[in-house]
Every structure is written in C-alpha cells, then in structure tokens.
Amino acid sequence: MAKEAIKGGEFIIRETACEDIFTPEDYTEEQGMIAQTCLDFINQEVIPNLDRIDAMEEGLMPSLLEKAGELGLLSMSVPQELGGMGVDFPTSLLATEYTGRGHSFSVAYGAHTGIGTLPTLYYGTEAQKAKYIPKLASGEWKAAYCLTEPSSGSDANSGKTKAVLSEDGKTYTIDGQKMWITNGGFADIFTVFAKIGDDKNLTGFIVDAHSEGITLNPEEKKMGIKGSSTRQVFFNNVKVPAENLLGEREGGFKIALNILNIGRIKLAGGVLGGCKEAINHSVKYANAREQFGRPISKYGAIQHKIGEQIIKTFSLESAAYRLAQDIDNAIHALADGGMEKSKATLKGIEEFAAECAMLKVIGSDALDYCVDEGVQIHGGMGYSAESAIERAYRDARINKIFEGTNEINRLLTVDMILKKAMKGKLDLMGPAMAISGELMSIPDFEEPSTELFAAEKKYLQNYKKTILMVAGTAAQKLMMTLSKEQEILMNIADIANAIYTCESTLLRVEKMVKSKGEAACAVYIDIVRTLIFDAADAINKAGKDALMSFVDADELTMMLMGLKRFTKVAAFNTKDARRRIAAVAIEKNEYSFSDATNRA
Secondary structure, X not given: OOOXXXXXXXXXXXXXXXXXXXXXXXXXXXXXXXXXXXXXXXXXXXXXXXXXHHOOOOOHHHHHHHHHHHOOOOOOOOXXXXXXXXXOHHHHHHHHHHHOOOOHHHHHHHHHHHHHOHHXXXXXXXHHHHHHHHHHHHOXXXXXXXXOEOOEOOOHHHOOOEEEEOOOOOEEEEEXXXXXXXXXXXXXXXXXXXXXXXXXXXXXXXXXXXXXXXXXXXXXXXXXXXXXXXXXXXXXXXXXXXXXXXXXXXXXXXXXXXXXXXXXXXHHHHHHHHHHHHHHHHHHHHHHOXXXXXXXXXXXXXXXXXHHHHHHHHHHHHHHHHHHHHHHHHHHHHHHOOOOHHXXXXXXXXXXXXXXXXXXXXXXXXXXXXXXXXXXXXXXXXXXXXXXXXXXXXXXXXXXXXOOOHHHHXXXXXXXXXXXXXXXXXXXXXXXXXXXXXXXXXXXXXXXXXXXXXXXXXXXXXXXXXXXXXHHHHHHHHHHHHHHOHHHHHHHHHHHHHHHHHHHHHHHHHHHHHHHOOHHHHHHHHHHHHHHHHHHHHHHHHHHHHHOOOOOHHHHHHHHHHHXXXXXXXXXXXXXXXXXXHHXXXXXXXXXXXXXXXXX
C-alpha cells in the first residue's frame, strides 16, 4: 500500500523517513540551470547597480523587472497556457532563493511575482486571468498589493477602505487609504481590498493603478531596502468595473490569508539566499583581514561565528525545501483527485499554513543572525556604508516584519495546529495523554544503539514529547483563555520551530550519508549534531518558561523533572565541531555546503 502523505502539523506526532523528503541535493540539471540563470541575472544586472537602485533612479527598477521578465524569471508559477513556465513549487522556491541575494530588487521581485500576481492567478475568473496574467508574467505590467492601512496592520480585516456598487450594478467606487505598498510607485495593477457596504469582511478588486482618483504619497524613507518603492496610495472616488471584483464578495480576507501563506514560505527562500551571501562576505573578509600577523579567520571567536552562520543557514535550507516538497505533494494529490489546479495549489499550501508561518520566523531569524555577525566579523568596516555587509544588515531587518511580524506568526503557528487538533484533523491529544502517563513511569534505561544518528533520533523523539507535554497541558488547563496567553504560545512555537528545523536537517544529512557515505559527510554530521545539541537547552528554556507560568506548584515539580528528562543529551564538543564546519568555508572562501548551480 502507498504510504499516506504527511499532513500539516503532523511532524509533531509522526516519524518521517529520510527517503520521503526532498533535499537540495535532489535538484536536477534543469533546475540547476534555472538557479544559474537567476544568479547570473543578480550578479550582472543587480549587484553592479545597487547604489543606483538605492538612489531610486527613475525607471531603473521597472526596467530590471522587465529584463527579468524577458528571461522568464517573473513567470515561474504561471501556467504555460498563460505565458509562464509552470514549474513545481520547489523550483519556484529555488528561483526565489537565488534572486534573494538582490537586496531591494528581491523585494520588488517577490512582491510582483507573489502578492502582486498570485491573487489574480489563483482567484481570478478565466477572463481576468487571460487579461492580466500574461502581461504580469512578461513584466510588461507590474503589480502591487494594497492591503495594509494606517489603522489595520496585523488585524487586516479591520480595514476601512470602502467600495460602493453603482445603481446599475456596473461599477464600484472605491474610497480609502493604503500604506506600505511595495512597488506602489510604478505598479500598473493593484490588488485592492475593501469592504462593500456594511460587509464584515473584505472583498478583493483588480484595479488599474492609472485610474482617475488614485494619488500617491512620496516614497517612504526607510532604514533599509531603500531601492524598493514603498508608498501610501489614496483612492478618491475611484471607479472600478464590476467584473474586476476578485473571487467572491467578502472573500478578500481569505485571499489575503492564503496569499500570505505563500509569501511566508517564499520569504524563507529569499532570506536563504541572503544568508548564503552574508556568509560569503564574512568568510572573504575574514580571510583577507589580518591582525596580529595572521588572517582573523584563524581565530576561534571568528570561526565560532562563521560556524554558527553555516549551521543556521544549512538547517533553514533543509527545512524550507522539505516543506516545499510536502506542499507540492499535497497539490499534486488534490489535482490528481480532480481538483482544479489553482484551487489545488491554494488548498495544498493552506494544509501547511502552520509550517509556512514557522519557516518565515526561522528564516528571518537566521538572516538576522548572519548579517549581524557578518557586521561584527567586519569590525569597523562593517559599519561603513562602503561595505556590502552594511547594506545587507539594514536590508535584512524588514524580514522580521514582512508577511506578518514574527510574533504574529509564532502565535499563528500554535493556533493553527491546535485548531486542526480540535477539528479532529490531527490527533495530538492521544499522544499528549500518553506523555502524561510516561511522566508517572520509571525512566527507560534501554541499551543505546550504535547505529549512526540513533542518539539524535532519540533526542528528537523526546523533544516532541516536550511540546506535547507543554502544549497539551496548556490546552487542558487554560482552555479558552490560552489564546490570550501570548507568551506561552510563543514558547510553544519556539519549541515547534526547533523540532522542525532539527528533524529536517537530520533527515537531510541521513539521506546524504546513505548516498555518499559517512566519511564524505563528516562536516554535515557535525552540523546536525551541533544543531540538535544546542536545541536541547533552547527547548528546555522555552518549556520551563511556559510551564512555570501556569502550572500549580504541586504538579510543576513532576513536569519540570519530565522536561529535564526529555531535554537531556550526552556531552558533545560543539567548539571543535563549529571549528571544523567553519574550516570548510574558510578553505573554499565561500559558503559551499549546497549549490544548485553545480547541477547545471
């Protein structure tokens, strides 16, 4: 019998075989060529022009998008019948990764191909798709997404922009204000969210950005991504044809949520490219900069930083591409079952909405670390605007705010997984109850296995017991008030993020070892062992913080003992492991732990 595909959130209670995940080592020659095309475009068209881009040179960003369109880079997710390449989800994520090194261009690219194009592609009528998608795919038209308002950020459905239908039913009149609109200064098409009459929920509209009544504020002055067009957009008595209503009336909030799910996993791909580039800058500078008669890359403090940059980047990559393939599998299963492809795509991504939120946090935190330590490795030069790492540092900060803040995404992670459990789509309570019984039992002292990764797999099983114990107890004791306990929810989310990252990395390295042998994968084994060892303390701290905030003293002692048992790991020399990891990059003068372009 065929093995049932994993469901969203099920990683907490289900073991996965390494053969069942996709890794970057699985990319084909064709996918490598796509990655190389993206990388060549960034290196030839974007990087040499970063100062001009950041200076907002008139017409430069639109022209770069048009050039990207000529190469097919704007049409990855667009079906061939609409002028696109129609690639699978992992390949589209690969393109996002390799364009993710392009600073402000990456933001414009991501907004156009993602939130700018996908609402019409996935929710538009056949007539709407035929009219707009080919020109968006080619770059002839540029797109922007108008959701956020001055009084509605995370609470998007509280927006006040209004749409009034004319008496003859032929046009809507839109009035309102939107802010932080990426690509707003040059977009041809806006996806606008407004409320019709007294509706409680938003409705989506496709709006010609050149319509009478649309005005723009000057470009926002920002900390980073200075070359990205960001404007306020005002709608004053703007007429929109009734046939430009997108999807169903009051269906706009659902459109916004589903498109944000895509944006979150795509952001993880984009920041992955940024992480690798930050490491490249760090290693090259550390090798070139000499102090006390030797390159600073020879010193342990610098090696620690580079080693940790690599661990965070490699583990992010492992998790992102595992998720991308799981999403793609879900999409294909739904399409094979007779569901229309665009609906199957949305449903497949929605299935893994919690993991998308997790990857957004994992990714933006990883990039934040890589650029921060990159500046530190550069020392005073890192603070100079002449250094590439200075721009990377400033540009990275927005990613913890984009696509919903990291705090909102951590809250959403737990909320979505618990709701699945409450609906019977995910059996969390059964395993959680089993953990309660285990806390009362004598600890297991079975003989340890000598199989490679046997210890790490046991640690992961225990980490999963930790989240079941903490989340299960919180749901049982706090019930309906749990949603108000944001600190506890974020503690649980942090545990989930650590588990997913550790497991994804372990499965990837295990798969590599089976293919190449243990000796050839020694540095990757160091990566996964260091990651899992360090996760024990982080999970223990998050679990302890959560339990001590709501468990009674009598029960707390037993649960803390259980937490200590579930996060116990054998001694491991992470200092030497990080040095070995860093040594590989230092020797090759770049991040060299994965590269799809070498398939080309």
